[in-house]
Amino acid sequence: MGGRSGVLLAAFGICILLMAKQVRASVCTPSSGIYHLSSQQDLDELWSDCTVINGSIDMECDTSLPANERIRELEVFSLVQEVRGYLRIRKCDDLGSLEGLQRLERIAGFKLYNEPGARQGFAMYIENNAIIGDLAGLRSLKQIQGQGKRGAARVSIKTNDNLCYMDLVGPHE
Numbered sequence: 001m002g003g004r005s006g007v008l009l010a011a012f013g014i015c016i017l018l019m020a021k022q023v024r025a026s027v028c029t030p031s032s033g034i035y036h037l038s039s040q041q042d043l044d045e046l047w048s049d050c051t052v053i054n055g056s057i058d059m060e061c062d063t064s065l066p067a068n069e070r071i072r073e074l075e076v077f078s079l080v081q082e083v084r085g086y087l088r089i090r091k092c093d094d095l096g097s098l099e100g101l102q103r104l105e106r107i108a109g110f111k112l113y114n115e116p117g118a119r120q121g122f123a124m125y126i127e128n129n130a131i132i133g134d135l136a137g138l139r140s141l142k143q144i145q146g147q148g149k150r151g152a153a154r155v156s157i158k159t160n161d162n163l164c165y166m167d168l169v170g171p172h173e
């Protein structure tokens with residue numbers, strides 16, 4: 001046993017620790033089932049080690065706030081792999097991209113978003129965000145599920161005026 005194997009052992013131990021940290025699922029459950037978020041402060045107050053959001057993320061940005069309090073980035077979600085409810089992002093005019101959601105693989109849609117008195121059953125809803133330029137932040141997203149009225153959950157991505165290529169997707173959801 002020389003100093004060298006001690007160093008190796010230490011390195012191995014650190015490796016195991018790092019792996020354990022990566023694998024550990026941290027389930028965050030919003031108290032009302034939904035994180036209602038309208039300011040950057042709302043985001044900053046969330047736990048940043050959640051890998052599963054056991055509920056929904058509902059972001060309706062407050063455009064009357066001073067510029068430095070509006071939602072600008074989604075880094076707090078950077079470990080999130082699954083949202084069990086729905087994901088909604090509306091009117092976030094200071095949000096340039098969806099980076100922060102880059103590990104999100106699945107929106108399970110156990111709860112869906114219904115527009116009051118209007119369209120029903122959305123698992124993902126990204127509307128009226130002025131400067132989001134692309135959806136590259138959603139690069140890990142593989143599954144969007146949920147049981148809406150017509151048997152599936154709906155996805156709506158519209159009126160994001162700066163989003164490229166949306167003309168190729170067409171005007172419908």
Ligand SMILES: *[C@@H]1O[C@H](CO)[C@@H](O)[C@H](O)[C@H]1NC(C)=O
Pocket residue numbers: 027028029033054
């Ligand atoms: C997930 O949320 C439900 C309520 O919607 C709760 O009953 C359940 O215990 C939560 N699961 C975890 C792992 O926190």
